Amino acid sequence: MNNQRLIRRMVRRETHSSRAAASVLAATVLLALCLWLALEAVLMMAGVPALLASPGETGRWLAGLPAATIPGWLAAAGAGIALLGVLLMAAGMAPGRRPRRALASGRCAVVVDDDVIASAVSRTVQLSSGVAPGQVTTTVAGRSARVQVRPTSGLALDAGALTAAASSELARYGLATRITPAVRVASSGAVGQ
Structure with missing residues (x-):
């Protein structure tokens, strides 16, 4: 083999x-x-x-x-x-699927849990937006990643730029099934963050 x-x-x-x-x-x-x-x-x-x-x-x-x-x-x-x-x-x-995905690697099998991918996308969006870590939540399911960003009060965020940051983070992994991020910026902000 x-x-x-x-x-x-x-x-x-x-x-x-x-x-x-x-x-x-x-x-x-x-x-x-x-x-x-x-x-x-x-x-x-x-x-x-x-x-x-x-x-x-x-x-x-x-x-x-x-x-x-x-x-x-x-x-x-x-x-x-x-x-x-x-x-x-x-x-x-029916094919039983676990919430895990294979990452691109030529030498070995690399399998990552969906929660790990969600955490990495949250971290990237958090660093791109300049908000606190608790203000970004991500859920990965199927072929989509839903990112919820709660901005700091008085700070406007560009959802397009955050979507691009999330897309580039997901593209780095080389997943077999492409995950499309959907970034939603909340209308109410967090006070004092």
Whole structure:
């Protein structure tokens, strides 16, 4: 395996979540159901009373369920089971993403959390605007970075210049998916900063 392929594999492993938890949960529920049915069948063959319900009683209950249940409730139960199936299918097929991104590096895999990127963008915008660190907050999600700047009272800030500073900071990282910054300067300022 060459170095670039190994790096891509490592980055994918760090930026995508595994399906192990959902798989284990579904398998555990199915295993418990199968073990219970097997235990009830063995108890029935041994002539011992059933723990919950014998397989014959369970079959008769299921056969009589449509006649004994209000059709609306039956339809609601069917819709709920169908929704559960769709959710399990979506969980199994959708790509699970962690809030992490790969930075450009030719020698090794560099993966950074979105909060670290947000902190770096906040620091750059804070230094560009000359405000205190607590007056800039950044949130990175998906392909955007939302930057909220609260200026010092009486100080006008140029949102275009701050957007350019945030864009240049994000461009330095060489991210595979481009993040577009959106800088918003608050209308009310902070006093005494």
